[in-house]
Amino acid sequence: MIMTTVLNKFKAESAGKLMTNEYVSFEEHQTVDEIIDFFRAYGKGKQNIHYIYVVDQKDCLKGVLSLRELLSTPGATQISDIMIKNIVTVDIDLDQEKVAHIIKEKDYVSLPVVDHHQKLLGVIHVDDILDVVQEEATEDFHKMAPVGKLDTSIKNVGILTIFKKRVSWLVILVFMNIFSGAGIALYEDTIAANIALVFFLPLLVDSGGNAGSQSATLIIRAMAVGDIRLRDWLSLFKKEFSISFLLGIAMAVSVSLIGIYRGGIDIAIVVSLTMLTIVVVGSLIGMSLPFIFSKLKLDPATASGPLITSICDISGVFIYFAIASWYLGL
Amino acid sequence: MIMTTVLNKFKAESAGKLMTNEYVSFEEHQTVDEIIDFFRAYGKGKQNIHYIYVVDQKDCLKGVLSLRELLSTPGATQISDIMIKNIVTVDIDLDQEKVAHIIKEKDYVSLPVVDHHQKLLGVIHVDDILDVVQEEATEDFHKMAPVGKLDTSIKNVGILTIFKKRVSWLVILVFMNIFSGAGIALYEDTIAANIALVFFLPLLVDSGGNAGSQSATLIIRAMAVGDIRLRDWLSLFKKEFSISFLLGIAMAVSVSLIGIYRGGIDIAIVVSLTMLTIVVVGSLIGMSLPFIFSKLKLDPATASGPLITSICDISGVFIYFAIASWYLGL
Incomplete structure (x- = not known):
């Protein structure tokens, strides 16, 4: 009970919340035999004891020693002679996602948690980190849906809870989509004069959303696993431009075939030009939005899926009818 | 070198591929002191030695012992007296995702890998499982994008590689969207007679896709972490029906306001009815498709994002204009 109270004072999703008090520590002058005794x-x-921690009289961490190393050493040896002094520690306030990055990189079974005086406060075990990695991925998946955070299994959670987690994003997206409608209203005459244009509307608009959602997902996941950072934006933007231009060309060729068959050469040219523009614009929006969210201290994972799709849809409607009314001279 | 050759003969993403030969095993009659010697x-x-494995003369696994337990036992004790006999093992062919579920559930630092005679072949360490959990989540994210499997960092991978991973899905989706176009062509007269209907097209169609992508994501992630199974489909389907009906009502009310403002009471009724139907249908498609994919032995994660969006879009176009031409008597 006391332990629970103590642990509750730490920040949510911090190293302090994850650590346990179940570790063993010894002082530097102690010998292998004393520890075996x-x-x-x-x-x-006792569970989950794979290392012993070596501390000074003020409980400050001086070294670490695996039980394997302890077992491999003659009994009279002082532990200060065999301990590893170059210790990887985590600060009590460190975010659990960063703790996971460290434990993953270093391949340790546990990490000591210290305050800013290097005083040993607890230990984080890799099996708790395994839970963290899985939870963080689930959180990101749900943000991409997008749905609010669900703390329990979807099998057990009530209908009204899921309703509440889902409804706000859906309604927000409905109102965002008024802008697509506004784009259509603006070009109502163009559409009325050439109703065949409507045929290609879902196809073109969706392609932008799909390309955008691809690039957003790639970026969001790479950010989550620590593969890319804010400063990488410009180089990735240039790269995305080249990639999306190639994608746009490939898709423009595909859609031009449908265009010729369904509406003749003029329509084919309009839809091909639109496709190229929409795919490039959608991809660049998709890759940039996670960076913008991250810069604004929002979670980049929110910038994905339906949100990207809606933004790309709105841009797509305007791009399509602007190109159509310009090219067809309507 | 020999070890690498040996390990390469195992199935991709199996326990055999993940395991290492770096473990220590002893026979049952040996004593604690002998092992310390x-x-x-x-x-x-040596790295990553946290347990010792106890085997018989044919190398069949009989028990396991943590170094902590070994250290806590008087030197003359036979290890067969203190070993844990009820051992959790994994089969050499077991899929790495299942290995991760076991190690996560049991909170072990390593798991012994055996053949079907219980012969000890190697050990899987939790730090490799940590990599697996992260990789599998990344794979699922990329499938949702959808993009093909990327083995390296997106920072380092070439433009043409990313192009190839992305283009096939995008082009497939373009051709799928011809069906939306076909739906529009079918109802061309309805649209021409009431051009205001086009105003609501992206909004309605997107809402179905968004609701479907929400429910698909929830189901796919719950399947990936082992929270739900194939047999849960019916109960989840009923639940999804109730949830999506409530969502549909909420969204129908939202869109009816826009409907009255933009097109009058008849248009408001058409778009509200359409919204309710589209959200229910989209959600049910979204929650069922991962089950269908799983039943067909395909990865359920493929059934998400843009694919769901496209299927919901096509259904949405037909639902919308069918309701419109019925209600407006066109």
Whole structure:
């Protein structure tokens, strides 16, 4: 009970919340035999003890030693002679996602948690990190849906809870889509004069959303696993431009075939030009939005899926009818 | 070199591929002191040894013992007296995602890998499982994009590689969207007679796709973490019906306001009815498609994002104009 109270004072999703008090620490002058004696007296049945921590009299962390190393050393040796002094520690306030990056990179089974005086406060075990990695991925998936955060299994959660998690984004997106409608209203005459243009509307508009959602997903995941950072935006933007231009050409060729068949050469030219523009614009929006969200200290994972699709749809409507009314001289 | 050759013969993404040969095993009759002697002679500098495995003369696994337990036991004790006999093992062919579920559930630092005679072949460490959990989540994110599998960082991968991973899905979706176009062509007269209907097209069609993509994402992630199985489909389908009906009502009310403002009471009724139907149909498609894919032995993660959006778009176009031409008597 006391432990729970103590642990509750730490920040949500911080190292302090994740750590346990179940570790063993010794002082530098102690010998291997003394530690084996300690284990024979008190070690039975304890869980998850793979390292011993070496501290000074103020409980400041001085070194770490695996039980394997302890076992491999003659009994009279002082532990300060065999401990690893170059210790990887995590600060008590560090975000759990960053703790996961460290434990993943270093391949440790546990990490000591310290305050800013290097005082040992607890230990984080890799099995808790495994839960963190899975939870963080689930959170990102749900943000992409987008739905609000669900803390329990979707099998057990109530209908009204899921309703509440889903409805706000859906209604927001409905109102955002008024802008697509406005774009259509603006070009009502163009559409009325050439109703065949409507045929290509979902196809063109969706393609922009699809391309945008692809690039957003790639960026969001790469950010989450620590593969790219804010400063990479410009180089990735240039790269995305080249990629999306090639994608746009490929898709313009595909759609031009449908265009010729369905509406003749003029329509084919309009839809091809539109496709190229929409795919490039959609991809660049998709890759940039996670960076913008991250810069604004919002979670980049929110910038995906339906949100990107809606933004790309709105741009797509304007691009399409602007090109159509310009080319067809309507 | 030999180890690499041996390990390469195992199935991709199987326990055999993940395991290492770096473990220590002893026979049942050996004592704690004998093992400590072994470590003092050969244990220096080895990595990731947290358990010892106890085997018979044919190398069949009989028990497991943590180094902590070994250290906590008097030196003359036989290890067969203190080993855990009820061992969790994984089969050499087991899929790595299932290995991750086991290691996550049991909170072990490593798991022994055996053949069907219980012969010990290797050990899987939790730090490799951490990589697996992250990779599998990344794979699912990319499938949702959808893009093909990328093995390296998006920072380093070439433009043409990304182009190839993205283009096929985008072109497939373009051709799928011909069906939306066909729906529009079918109702061309309805549209020409009431051009205001086009105003609501992106808004309605997107809402179905958004609702469908929400429910698909929830189901796909719950399947990936082992939270739901194929047999849960019917109960989740009923639940989704109730949820999506409530969502549909909320969104129909929102869109009816826009409908009255933009097109009058008849248009408002048409768009509200359409919204309700589209959201229910979209949600049910979204939640069912991952189950269908899973039943067909395809990865359910492929059934998401743009694919769901496109299917919902096509259904949406037909639902919308069918309701419009019925209600408006066109």
